[in-house]
Amino acid sequence: MKKVLTPARGAVAAVIVAGLAMPVMAQGQLRQALDTGEEATRRAEQVQEQINQLDDQRSDMVSEFRTLLQRTQAAQLYARQQEKVVESQRRELESLEEQLGRVDEITAQTTPMLIDMISDLEAFVSADLPFKLVERRAGIDELRAAMENPQVPIVEQYRLIIEAYKREMEYGRTIQTWPEAINIDGNEVMVDMFLYGRVALVYVSPDRKYAARYDRASGDWVPVENKFKEDIAEAIKVAKGTTTPKVLYAPATRLSVSAQ
Template sequence: MKKVLTPARGAIAAALVAGLAMPAVAQSQLRQALDIGEDATRKAEQVQERINQLDDQRSDMVAEFRTLLQRTQAAQLYARQQEKVVESQRRELESLQGQLERVDEITAQTTPMLIDMVSDLEAFVSADLPFKLEDRQNRIDTLRAAMENPQVPIVEQYRLIIEAYKSEMEYGRTIQTWPEVIDIDGSPVMVDMFLYGRVALVYLSPDRRYAARYDRAQGAWVPVENRFKENIAKAIKVAKGTTTPSVLYAPATRLSVTAP
């Protein structure tokens, strides 16, 4: 470390110069005084150096304290934010718990409704035109099996019932044809069935020998007049896609509905 000529050292140096002309005893006393002064100067320098070190440490500690203070403030802010998140999650859990507690009640109310929907659908099919009865009855049997199976969730039961209702609704909005073997006068005959939505259900044999419509009132097949055969044949072609769509005429009876 570079030494600086302090006032004390300057005084000592001056005394040394002046002491050259003093007697020996005085010079000895002066030397002792100078040594004491020099020792005091060294101690002062050590004290100053220690003060400088302490000041550097203080500066470091202040910087560290500021850093810790900033981190503490950030941690406190994060903690407050997390408290809000936890409170929000607690309210959500309480809401979910309340919903779970109502599941049994909702299920108890919904299951009878679904069973009634299946029964209503079965009654509707029985009262409807007798087309594709096997397919429609199989659909109802599937619904009843799903309702009796505890492994089928109530949501899936509801979906299956709605799909069945949609299928029945679709029959009333479309025209369809399909081959079917029916009994005519005790003999099996292959005919083309044709469904005019839910307006009429008719059949026509390929040779046009047999043609009939289903009469709702009688609950039986009734032969149609020959003048309708051409229209029925044309309608079957339209449904099969072998001719262009056009206006179709169907032999039908008036539909009356009696209010319950």
């Protein structure tokens, strides 16, 4: 730090020049004056140093104030942004609460519809060709059990019913074969069942001795002509994948539906 030539230093210098020609007594007084001037100079330097320190402290405080001001502004901006988020969440919560309030109403309207769908499916299976009845009726019993189970959500109940409808639709678009034991003339005979979609349901015994189709009108099995036995056997091979696909012939009757 540069030393400033204060008025005291100037006075001391002037006294020194003037004191060169003074007597001894005067020189003593001059020495005393010089000492006083030096003391004043040291005090002035101390005061200046304190002023410099205060100035540095002021600069530090200004810098700290600016930093705190920036942080305060950032915090205020963040707080305003969070207020918007909270308001958005509040509106969403109100919407969810409103939707939850309508759940009971929706359930009350949907449950009877689902029960009717199961009843319609049961009636359809009873009126359909009698294939895989044990399996299909067991599926309907499972649907009723799901409807009575409070642990099964209504959405899951609906999904299960739709899946059951899809399975029934698939029966009408595919051919299937499976072994089954049936009663023929009082004897249990193992035969190969074959389903032509929903066109016809037939069976043939492995030895070709027995072959019949299900008659919708009478609700009973009717023996088929011998010429159809080989056609049925060939269709079974196609369904099993043991021969190449080809045109299949089924001993079917015309389906008539009376006008209501």
